[in-house]
Amino acid sequence: MSIFSKGRVAAGVIAVGAVVALAGCSQADPTAPDTGNAGGGDSSQITVGSFAFPESEILGEIYAQALEARGFDVQTKFNIGPRQQTIPALQDGSINLIPEYNGNLLAYYDTEFTQRTTEDVDAALTDAVAADDLVVYSSAEAEDKDAYVVTQAYAEANGLTSIADLAKVQPFSLGANPQFAELGYGIPGLASVYGVSDVTFVPYEDFGGPDTVRALVDNTVQVADIYTTSPALVAENLLVLEDPENLIAAQNVLPLLSASIDTPELKEALDAVSAKLTTDDLIALRDRVEGSEQASASTAAADWLKEAGLV
Incomplete structure (x- = not known):
């Protein structure tokens, strides 16, 4: 996730996300009325999910900790499964936010998609996910894709x-x-x-x-x-090697969330993360977690957020 792991290819679309069993459900109600959340969002607990590979868990921790720093009430449900499980989980409230990859996500909705650049993929993706009452925010420069x-x-x-x-x-x-x-x-x-x-x-x-x-x-x-x-x-x-003809479609990291929790405050918080996150950051984060240091995803995310000035 890479980008991408063997599980991501096995999920049944062009380089899709990893395949494992669904891990539990949140007890929070993402459709509950707002009663004054300190972060400005819906009063319900925001449950951040992830796919079942280290990079996705790191990104989930970054989102969760960035939101907590803004006063949102957050819990995590990591190591879930492929989009055939995460998309329904977003719809039924088991989770309501997950780090995604724009090209892979668009391929889930349209296996024949022809968009290749970040801008074109993001534009098509906005309409594609809306059909499932989902929303995407700004994508990061960070990409995990074939090269x-x-x-x-x-x-x-x-x-x-x-x-x-x-x-x-x-x-x-x-x-x-x-x-x-x-x-x-x-x-x-x-x-x-x-x-x-x-x-x-x-x-x-x-x-x-x-x-x-x-x-x-x-x-x-x-x-x-x-x-x-x-x-x-x-x-x-x-x-x-550079890809001037965009043979390989964009695979930028971006947040995918249930429309029920979409607020300007939430968007501001997650857009701030996307504005800072680079591919080099993901390499360094993965090296800390998967390499000899064996840092936890939580620790690596916390350190990155501090270095980025987001907490």
Whole structure:
């Protein structure tokens, strides 16, 4: 979530969110009348959910703690499941706020969507979620999405900065999850959008994980599909190639919430988070939680909020 994990692909749309069992229900009533919440929102407790992978829990903690700092009454219900579970949970009040990814969420509603830029995806998404009485707020710069990645050494030796530059190094080997061979932003798109077709595809089952990274670093493959928030990008000195033709759709982080809790005060609080959150922040946060430090999502989120001046 990356972006994205094996579970995200398994959810049944283009790179959708992780798949696990639904984890409980809130006892709060998100439709209760306002009686003067200090944060200015609905008087009901806001229940923040997350998908079942570390990055989503970190983002859930960031949202929850940012809202608590504004005086909202917040609880959390993390590690829920795929959109087939989180969307109904948002509608029935089991949760009423969750960090999402704009491109993946739009794919849930429209598997044939053609929007690619952040602006276009966000515009289409606003109308798509409204049909389910849901609302999205401003998206962050932060993205967790598939990316064509090379080592810095390979990039420097061959003058690579963008996916288009791969035409200069054909033939080469590319490592990615097996589905990448057929996905529109994978091998077929590489040929149709960038004219790069002399590629040997090497499948790896770990979806941009250690096996894929190792193959790239040891030159078993020269290009790999690795998600843009992977801590390996920094640890292994890797380069995400630019995508000037927007082959890969935007996957910006943004809040998805039940329309019943939508208020200007809530929007202001969450927009402030989105205005600060970057992809580099997500890499660093994931490294703290998933790396050797093994920090809790709560601690990592709290530290980030302080550094960002949001608490």
